[in-house]
Amino acid sequence: MILHGYWRSGTTYRTRIALALKGLSYEQVGHDLRTGEQRSAAFLTLNPQGLVPALETDDGVLTQSPAILEWLEERYPEPPLLPAAPGDRAIVRAMAATIACDIHPLNNMRVLKAVRALGGDADAWAAGWIGDGFAALEAMIARHGAGFAFGDRPTLADCHLVPQVYSAERFGVDLAPYPQLMAATERARALPAVQAAHPDEQPDADR
Incomplete structure (x- = not known):
């Protein structure tokens, strides 16, 4: 591949x-x-x-x-990145979609360029949408997490969450209101596979 x-x-x-x-x-x-x-x-x-x-x-x-x-x-x-039960799979997909549909598209590069072109504060725009989405995810992780975002092993939800937290940190978002979300993120970040995927470890990263 x-x-x-x-x-x-x-x-x-x-x-x-x-x-x-x-x-x-x-x-x-x-x-x-x-x-x-x-x-x-x-x-x-x-x-x-x-x-x-x-x-x-x-x-x-x-x-x-x-x-x-x-x-x-x-x-x-x-190894599976979705749980076995259909209802649980739907929850994981919903967590992933909260990021993929409702947070990330509003703070990607081309949208932020458009916000700046209109005279807006792109960082404040991004932080606002990240905060709204993270508040929902905090409640979902508190309800369904058991170490990771859902359950006790990484899922597609964690694949989406870790990069979005990385983005939030770049925009200076206050992450203190999301302790469950951050605990799940840190658990995922500790995995060697997730560490290897970090942007700074990639061959095209700025040096």
Whole structure:
């Protein structure tokens, strides 16, 4: 497999975590979003949307990180990143979607550029949406977590949560109101696979 991404991209980060938790080997190709490399003709042949990540697989080129993570779970079911019970799986997917649908899209690079172009405070914008989502996740983790975001082992929820906390820290968000969320994050961050997926450990990271 070949993962096309950007070292600091939250969506690429969550994909790296899932790949690492499943013990899968892959190559990486970096595309610097700051210089617009994701809009090159070569990359647009892989992903016409011009976004990262894109994962080259035997099943073709996959895009959109939630779809990639679901494919990984179906194609490589061990170790599982979803619980066995259908209701529990729905809860994990809801936690992941809280980040993938309601938090991350509102603080990614292209949205923040648009906020700045309109004269807005991009950092305050991002922090506000992160705070709203984290408040909901705090309650969900308090209800369903047992060391990790859901239960006692990492799931797709943790794959999404760790990169979003990384982003929150970059924006200077006060994380003190979310003790359950941060405890789950730190538990996940302690895993060697998650440590290997950290942006600073990637070959295209700023040095």
